[in-house]
Amino acid sequence: MRIIKVLHCSVLYVSQIMASACDSPVDDIEDMVTSHDPTPHERQFARRNIVPRPRKHKLQPAGEELQTDSVIPGTQKIWVRTWGCSHNSSDGEYMAGQLAASGYKITENPSDADLWLLNSCTVKNPAEDHFRNSIKKAQEQNKKVVVAGCVPQAQPRTDYLKELSIIGVQQIDRVVEVVDEAIKGHSVRLLGQKKEKGKRLGGARLDLPKIRKNPLIEIISINTGCLNACTYCKTKHARGDLASYSIEELVERARQSFQEGVCEIWLTSEDTGAYGRDIGTDLPSLLWELVKEIPEGAMLRLGMTNPPYILEHLEEMGRILQHPRVYSFLHVPVQSASDSVLMDMKREYCCADFRRVVDFLKERVPGITIATDIICGLPGETDEDFEQTMELVRQYRFPSLFINQFYPRPGTPAAKMEQVPAHVKKQRTKELSALFHTYKPYDHKVLVPKKPEFKGKMIEVDIYEAGKHYMKGQPVEDARVFTPSIAQPLQKGQVSGLPQELKATHQNGACASGASSALVGRSWRFDGDGLKLLSLGLALAAVIVALVIDKLH
Numbered sequence: 001m002r003i004i005k006v007l008h009c010s011v012l013y014v015s016q017i018m019a020s021a022c023d024s025p026v027d028d029i030e031d032m033v034t035s036h037d038p039t040p041h042e043r044q045f046a047r048r049n050i051v052p053r054p055r056k057h058k059l060q061p062a063g064e065e066l067q068t069d070s071v072i073p074g075t076q077k078i079w080v081r082t083w084g085c086s087h088n089s090s091d092g093e094y095m096a097g098q099l100a101a102s103g104y105k106i107t108e109n110p111s112d113a114d115l116w117l118l119n120s121c122t123v124k125n126p127a128e129d130h131f132r133n134s135i136k137k138a139q140e141q142n143k144k145v146v147v148a149g150c151v152p153q154a155q156p157r158t159d160y161l162k163e164l165s166i167i168g169v170q171q172i173d174r175v176v177e178v179v180d181e182a183i184k185g186h187s188v189r190l191l192g193q194k195k196e197k198g199k200r201l202g203g204a205r206l207d208l209p210k211i212r213k214n215p216l217i218e219i220i221s222i223n224t225g226c227l228n229a230c231t232y233c234k235t236k237h238a239r240g241d242l243a244s245y246s247i248e249e250l251v252e253r254a255r256q257s258f259q260e261g262v263c264e265i266w267l268t269s270e271d272t273g274a275y276g277r278d279i280g281t282d283l284p285s286l287l288w289e290l291v292k293e294i295p296e297g298a299m300l301r302l303g304m305t306n307p308p309y310i311l312e313h314l315e316e317m318g319r320i321l322q323h324p325r326v327y328s329f330l331h332v333p334v335q336s337a338s339d340s341v342l343m344d345m346k347r348e349y350c351c352a353d354f355r356r357v358v359d360f361l362k363e364r365v366p367g368i369t370i371a372t373d374i375i376c377g378l379p380g381e382t383d384e385d386f387e388q389t390m391e392l393v394r395q396y397r398f399p400s401l402f403i404n405q406f407y408p409r410p411g412t413p414a415a416k417m418e419q420v421p422a423h424v425k426k427q428r429t430k431e432l433s434a435l436f437h438t439y440k441p442y443d444h445k446v447l448v449p450k451k452p453e454f455k456g457k458m459i460e461v462d463i464y465e466a467g468k469h470y471m472k473g474q475p476v477e478d479a480r481v482f483t484p485s486i487a488q489p490l491q492k493g494q495v496s497g498l499p500q501e502l503k504a505t506h507q508n509g510a511c512a513s514g515a516s517s518a519l520v521g522r523s524w525r526f527d528g529d530g531l532k533l534l535s536l537g538l539a540l541a542a543v544i545v546a547l548v549i550d551k552l553h
Contacts, residue, residue, distance in 0.1 A: 073180035074103035079113035084121025086268040090219040097209035120149035125407040150238035173204035202245040206253040218257035234409035261489030273305030284316040294325040297484025304331040318364035333373035337392035338385035371400035377425030379417030458482040
């Protein structure tokens with residue numbers, strides 16, 4: 001018998017005890033944003049409180065049609081598509097939230113959208129291929145396009161990105177400005193780094209409006225970039241060197257999330273183990289502060305960490321991963337069990353280091369789940385090298401194994417090396433996948449019936465069946481159902497992180513009926529036709545004023 005927590009309104013896995021995101025081009029702009037600049041909330045109110053002021057127009061000849069702007073940004077439908085890691089997913093949620101808070105309607109139907117916001121991943125060729133094909137499809141359907149994520153940040157001058165508006169990975173707080181200009185037919189590129197007193201920051205502020213894909217899960221990026229220079233990695237070109245958020249910022253974001261009904265926090269970055277090295281702190285210090293904020297029944301899940309940095313904190317991490325409100329889970333990519341291949345990758349550790357991490361945590365943290373990654377077919381990998389990797393998997397029987405065929409990414413050192421033949425890479429990938437399927441790693445997982453009332457709850461179940469990737473459980477009759485959330489969770493599509501005075505009036509870009517005049521500064525809301533009529537009316541008023549002034553003179 002087990003107690004589990006359901007985070008999705010569907011059949012799902014539950015880990016251990018609990019369930020486990022142009023017409024007139026404008027030149028490129030490199031922005032440096034400091035703490036003295038307006039906050040997202042200040043920028044939002046400033047935008048809402050702008051009152052259009054008519055320009056002085058020359059009197060038009062009789063019979064000539066009055067020319068007015070026909071495109072009013074902030075009224076259109078936006079489709080947001082994200083590829084890649086949880087860090088990218090969080091960025092996508094932030095961009096969707098800001099657009100919705102600004103009046104845009106976020107739609108899940110790309111055909112209905114006026115503009116596609118495509119948030120890309122540069123890790124592997126297939127992800128970029130999907131991204132490029134989506135741009136082409138949008139253009140074929142005459143959709144406006146704004147691109148974001150690691151692909152345009154790393155290679156903004158790529159041919160298929162020409163004349164497209166780009167939001168850099170550290171400029172996601174400027175998404176409304178970029179989309180506004182794209183809607184008007186302009187091309188704007190914001191690719192700069194955020195700095196404070198000459199020091200690179202972790203990225204955009206964490207208090208931005210956000211639409212969580214799952215209202216019960218908050219994904220928090222604790223830092224951006226990394227300290228490595230892996231020969232196969234393109235992400236480094238986009239995310240750059242390590243830049244961490246302060247512990248205070250991260251704790252405040254977690255606190256706010258729990259107050260919005262979240263019952264699980266995911267910490268993410270390109271390397272969580274390196275957190276804080278640039279600001280004089282470390283990952284265990286952050287985790288101990290965060291667990292103080294976790295309500296009873298809610299959980300924290302730690303993201304990927306590379307072996308070199310977690311080695312320094314093994315004792316402390318062993319204690320943290322035993323905390324009742326922290327998942328006994330750690331993602332530690334090994335990539336290869338061959339020291340020769342690891343050296344070619346410039347991974348800065350050997351296989352023995354990885355084994356030390358895994359052995360220590362399995363001994364100190366009962367029932368821990370260790371996830372890892374493996375790349376098949378890096379240039380120079382021999383059959384003997386690959387066999388060492390196969391033996392590592394046989395020994396540890398990793399319950400979560402991410403198997404990746406090597407793809408040479410443009411501009412990386414590995415792309416210039418002599419490549420392993422494609423058929424050999426495919427065969428090695430196939431062999432490793434077959435090995436993974438020979439054992440049952442998920443004997444601690446639970447599937448529960450798809451019932452909306454279970455979402456976000458802890459329930460007691462009887463396990464009646466186990467398989468390769470799952471266990472099935474039936475809720476116990478009359479058992480107590482516990483809700484870990486300390487507040488009512490937001491509805492799907494509802495904007496997180498808005499000022500209190502806006503929360504009652506916003507939901508996915510739409511104001512509550514009859515409430516629009518309640519906004520601070522008497523901000524009014526119109527649909528597209530209403531705004532066009534307002535614009536036309538103001539222009540006509542300007543013409544009348546000009547006529548009156550002319551008569552008086």
